[in-house]
Amino acid sequence: MSATVQEARPAAPSRATPMRGLTGTGGLVRLILRRDRFLLPSWVIVLALIPINFVAATESLYPTAAERLKYAQTTGTNPTFLALYGPLYDSGLGGIIAQRSGFLPVVVALISALTVVRHTRTEEEAGRRELLGATVTGRGAGLAAALIVTMAADLALGALLTAGLVAQGLPFAGSLAFGLQLAAAGCVFAAVAGVTAQLSEGAGAARGTAIAALGAAFVVRMAADVGGAGNGLSWLGWLSPLGWENRLRAYGGERWWTLALVAALTAALVAAAGVLSARRDVGAGVLPPKLGPADAPRLLSGPLGLGWRLQSRALYGWLAGFAALGVVYGAVAGGVGDMVKDNPDLEKIFTRLGGQGGITDAYFASIVGMLGLIASAYAVSATLRLRTEETGQRAEPLLATPVGRLRWAAGHLVFALLGPVALLAVAGLAAGLAHGLDTGDPGRVVPRVLGAALAQLPAVWLVAAIALALFGLAPRITAAASWAAVGVFAVVTLFGAGLGLDQWALDVSPFSHVPKLPGHEFTPAPLVWLLAVAAVLSALGLVGFRRRDLSTG
Numbered sequence: 354m355s356a357t358v359q360e361a362r363p364a365a366p367s368r369a370t371p372m373r374g375l376t377g378t379g380g381l382v383r384l385i386l387r388r389d390r391f392l393l394p395s396w397v398i399v400l401a402l403i404p405i406n407f408v409a410a411t412e413s414l415y416p417t418a419a420e421r422l423k424y425a426q427t428t429g430t431n432p433t434f435l436a437l438y439g440p441l442y443d444s445g446l447g448g449i450i451a452q453r454s455g456f457l458p459v460v461v462a463l464i465s466a467l468t469v470v471r472h473t474r475t476e477e478e479a480g481r482r483e484l485l486g487a488t489v490t491g492r493g494a495g496l497a498a499a500l501i502v503t504m505a506a507d508l509a510l511g512a513l514l515t516a517g518l519v520a521q522g523l524p525f526a527g528s529l530a531f532g533l534q535l536a537a538a539g540c541v542f543a544a545v546a547g548v549t550a551q552l553s554e555g556a557g558a559a560r561g562t563a564i565a566a567l568g569a570a571f572v573v574r575m576a577a578d579v580g581g582a583g584n585g586l587s588w589l590g591w592l593s594p595l596g597w598e599n600r601l602r603a604y605g606g607e608r609w610w611t612l613a614l615v616a617a618l619t620a621a622l623v624a625a626a627g628v629l630s631a632r633r634d635v636g637a638g639v640l641p642p643k644l645g646p647a648d649a650p651r652l653l654s655g656p657l658g659l660g661w662r663l664q665s666r667a668l669y670g671w672l673a674g675f676a677a678l679g680v681v682y683g684a685v686a687g688g689v690g691d692m693v694k695d696n697p698d699l700e701k702i703f704t705r706l707g708g709q710g711g712i713t714d715a716y717f718a719s720i721v722g723m724l725g726l727i728a729s730a731y732a733v734s735a736t737l738r739l740r741t742e743e744t745g746q747r748a749e750p751l752l753a754t755p756v757g758r759l760r761w762a763a764g765h766l767v768f769a770l771l772g773p774v775a776l777l778a779v780a781g782l783a784a785g786l787a788h789g790l791d792t793g794d795p796g797r798v799v800p801r802v803l804g805a806a807l808a809q810l811p812a813v814w815l816v817a818a819i820a821l822a823l824f825g826l827a828p829r830i831t832a833a834a835s836w837a838a839v840g841v842f843a844v845v846t847l848f849g850a851g852l853g854l855d856q857w858a859l860d861v862s863p864f865s866h867v868p869k870l871p872g873h874e875f876t877p878a879p880l881v882w883l884l885a886v887a888a889v890l891s892a893l894g895l896v897g898f899r900r901r902d903l904s905t906g
Contacts (some may be wrong), residue, residue, distance in 0.1 A: 355619055355899075356762055357666075357722075360726060361369065364699070365629040374491030374493045374494065374631065375491045375493050375494050375497050376490060376494060377490035377491055377494045378491070378493075378494045378497045378501070379471075380485050380490075380509075381490070381494050381495060381497075381498035381504055382498045382501055384498075385472055385498055385499065385504060386397075386500045389468075389502070392609060392833055392837060393468075393502070393506055394508075395768065395837070396418075396464055397506050397509055397510045397513065397561075397838060398501065398513070398772075399840075399844055400457060400460065400464075400510055400514075401456065401467060401510055401514040401766065401905065403454075403457065403512040403518060403848045404450055404454040404457065404514060404517075404518065404531070404845070405518060405521060406516035407450050407453055408450060408518070408521040408523070409453060409521075410890045411446060411450060412446065413448055413454070414743045415446075415449070418445075421444050421445065421446065421449060422444045422454065424444070424449060425441055425443075425444035425448070425449070425508065426444075427591070427687055427704070430622070435575075435578040435579050436575045436578065436579050436681060436682075437455065437456060438452050438453065438454075438455030439455040439574070439579055439599045440452070440599070442448070442602045442603070442604065442606070443527075443604045443605035443606075444576075445604060445636075446523065447518070447523045447524060447528070447531075447604035448527075448603075448604040448605055449504075449528045449604070450518070450523070450531075450604075451527075451534075451604055452604075452644065453678060454531075454674070456847070457535055458534055458535055458537075458538035458539075458595060458598055458599075458846055459538070459567065459571055459595065460647075460843070461507065461510065461535045461536075461537040461538050461539040462539055462541065462542035462567050462595070463542070463564065463567060464539070464840070465503050465504075465506075465507055465539035465540070465542050465543040466533075466542045466543060466545060466546035466563040466567065467544070467560060467562065467563075467836065468499070468506075468546075468786055468848040469499045469500060469503050469546035469547055469550065470550050470556055470559045470563065470711035471541045471548050471556075471832070472495070472498070472499035472502070472503075472550070472558050473495055473499050473546075473550040474553075474555070474559040474816025475548040475741075475832075476495065477640055478554075478556050478741065478744075480556065483508055492630065492631060493630055493631065495801035496547055496551075496626060496627065496630050497627075499543065499547070500543055500547055500623060500730045502618075503539070503543040504540045504543055505799065507535070507536040507538075507539030507543065508540075510532070510535055511532035511533050511534075511535055511536030512532060513532075514528070514531065514532040514535060515528045515529045517900070518531065518844070520745075523604070523673040523799050523804045524604065525602030526607055527603050527605075527607065528603075528604035530601050530602070530604070530609075531603035531604070531790060533598075533601065533612060534598045534599070534601055534603060537594075537598045537612065537615040538594070538595060538598050540615070540619050541594045541598075541615060541619050542563065542566070542623070543625050544618075544619045544622035544626065545566050545567075545622060546563040546621065547623060547626035547627045548561065548571070548625055548629065549562040549563045549621055550565070550626070550842075551626055551630050551633060552640050554641055555741075556668075556741065557667055557734070557738065558666075559607050560734070561667050561670055561799060563668075565670055565674070566673075566829050568595075568677070570592075570593040570594055570595045571593075571595055571870050572677055572681065572716050573589050573590075573592050573593040573595075573596065573665065574589075574590060574593045574595040574596045574599065576589050577589035577590035577591075577592075577593070577596055578590065578596075578599075579589070579685060592613065593716075594618060597614050597615055598611070598615060598903045599716060599773075604656050605879045608831070610680075618714075619635060619640060621845065622791055628824060630718055634706035638789075650824075654714050654719075654763030655756075655764070656751075656756055656760050656761045656763065657763070657764045657767065658764075659751075660765045660768060661741075661765065661766035663765075664735060664738060664765065664768045665757050666777070667731075667734070667735075668731075668735075668768065668772055671731050671772070671776055672775060672776060672779055675724070675727075675728075675776045675777070675781050675783075676779050677779065677783075678724065678727075678783075679724075679779065679780035679781065679782065679783025679785045679787070680782040680784070680787050682717075682720045682780075682784050682787075683762055683783060683784035683785065683787025683788040683789075683791075683802070684788070686713055686717065686720075686784070686788040686789070686791075694739075701859075714801075714871045714873075715782070715787075715869075716799070716874025717796040717802055717805060717871055718805060718869040718870060718871065718872060718873065718874075719776075719802075720784070720805045721780075721781070721802070721805045721808075721809055721856075722809065722846060722864055722867070722869075723847070723868070724777060724780050724781075724806060724809065724849070725777075725809030725812055725813055725867070726839075726842065726843050726864060726883075727765075727778065727815045727865055728773040728776045728777055728809065728813045729773070729812070729816040729817070729839055729842070730770065730839055731772055731773060731776060732769045732773050732814070732816060732817035732820075733769075733817060733820045733835050733836065733838075733839055735769040735772055735817070736765070736769045736817050736820040736821050736824065736835070736904035737820060737831065737832055737835060738764055738765050738826055738833045739765050739766075739770075739898075740767075740824055740828060740832060742905065743828070743903055744904070748761065748903065749903055752903070758898060758899050762895065762898060766821065767850035769814075769817040769820075770814065770817070772809060773810060773813045773814070773817075773821040774807070777806040777807055777809055777810065778803065778806065778807065778812075780801035780806055781799075781802050781804075781805065781806030781807065782799065782803055783800070784802050784806075785798050785800070785802035785803055786799055788802070794896050801871040804870060804871070805870035805871045808867055808868060808870050808875075808880070809864070809867055810866070811880045811883035811884045811887065812863035812864045812866070812883055813887055814883075814884070814887045815863045815883050815884075815887040815890070816838065816842065816863065817887075818886070818887040818888075818891045818894070819835065819890060819896035820835035820838075820888040821890065821891050821895070822891070822893050822894035822897070823833065823894070823899060824894055824897075824900035825833055825893065825894035825895060825896065825897030825899075825901070826893060826897040828901070828904055829904070841861065841862075842861070842862040842864060845858065845859060845861055845862040845865070846862045846865065847863045848860070849865075863883055866879040866880075866882070866883060867880070868880075
């Protein structure tokens with residue numbers, strides 16, 4: 354009898370190791386490639402073409418070695434360029450291209466992290482991962498497939514960039530190192546996102562944690578490069594993966610051994626993600642959600658309170674990040690004049706970029722434009738929470754109550770509307786105070802920088818309105834198309850002039866129509882048009898949502 358019972362007793366569950374349970378990975382890789390057959394090649398090709406197109410523009414601007422050396426002497430140690438793009442290791446054409454493209458690793462890292470979260474935690478949150486798990490698919494197959502596709506795209510970007518730069522006549526070793534810089538940044542933060550996707554139950558929290566890690570790495574890298582050896586802060590660069598890939602020194606005596614640090618960190622993060630994935634249930638997170646109080650306060654009794662409960666934590670994180678960026682950008686503003694005082698050509702570039710005022714005003718005009726782009730990413734994220742709640746089947750029970758669709762949507766859209774106001778206000782105040790205290794005239798500086806930051810709001814709201822229109826009219830492509838729009842606007846705004854795009858192409862971005870403040874004449878007409886277009890798109894999205902059926906995928 355005991356033998357029978359012992360035979361019938363189920364075997365004790367064994368914990369899967371991170372290298373097991375990969376059955377079906379190949380099929381999931383093909384599924385991801387099919388779903389992203391347009392999006393994946395688009396960002397790989399566009400990001401590779403940006404530095405390639407910089408070659409001709411830089412050659413025309415600095416045709417001789419003497420002019421390039423002068424450029425290096427005025428920018429190589431300037432705190433502004435060090436903060437934004439990193440150090441310049443060589444005064445040749447390749448070194449200048451590598452520095453001018455110094456923000457691209459951050460972009461590649463961000464896209465890679467979002468891609469991994471989209472194909473892991475978002476799939477679980479929508480319930481599709483559970484359906485796939487019912488087939489012959491291992492526990493770790495979904496994570497492995499997302500990492501394989503994303504890292505393969507990063508490596509393809511590096512290879513394409515290397516080939517394009519070599520075709521432009523740049524040295525192969527430096528071109529390969531620069532391509533690997535971008536690929537390394539993408540691979541590391543793809544692995545970071547693989548870990549954050551295991552920690553929480555929500556895709557929003559996973560994205561927010563990964564973006565926070567990227568922001569922290571960027572701030573540490575900036576502190577190390579701005580501090581430099583003279584202030585004893587250069588060692589901070591070894592605490593940031595972005596500092597490691599920068600110290601590969603493309604075109605400036607390559608240090609290939611730094612890639613070993615990147616490979617080791619990536620492998621450790623992938624292994625950690627695999628272990629965490631094996632130890633949790635599908636749809637759950639390693640970190641359990643906190644239980645709330647038994648009775649909710651009156652503030653949380655309606656759709657607005659629910660929206661606050663779901664969106665407030667993310668908003669706090671974004672506010673902290675914008676405050677840090679504002680302080681950093683304001684602190685280095687004083688060095689802009691020193692950067693261009695000996696280079697008339699560079700002075701003309703900054704003046705065209707930032708308006709007709711002084712060079713410092715032009716610097717702030719370009720900086721608040723970048724802050725506006727980042728704020729638009731938050732606005733899209735807040736708007737997409739509507740789609741997340743719908744596909745997670747949490748909206749349908751609420752809408753079965755007396756709460757109407759528009760009232761429920763408004764509880765989330767208020768964050769897409771007012772959240773960017775808070776973000777840009779915090780950044781503008783922080784930047785204005787940092788620079789105002791440095792110059793001794795905060796009373797004049799703070800209002801001008803704050804006003805310039807808030808002038809970005811109509812463009813930010815237009816981007817959010819695009820996401821809302823897609824949510825109401827084309828829900829299945831809402832997330833992909835919304836983030837694609839953000840990417841296109843960012844490329845056009847940040848790199849359009851350097852790529853020599855025609856004016857009609859530059860006008861595609863709403864941020865191209867915002868007055869270049871401070872230092873430029875304020876013209877309200879473009880802002881009114883942006884607000885009008887945003888209002889129309891928002892109305893179309895809300896009408897479409899009110900009339901269409903709810904969907905789960």
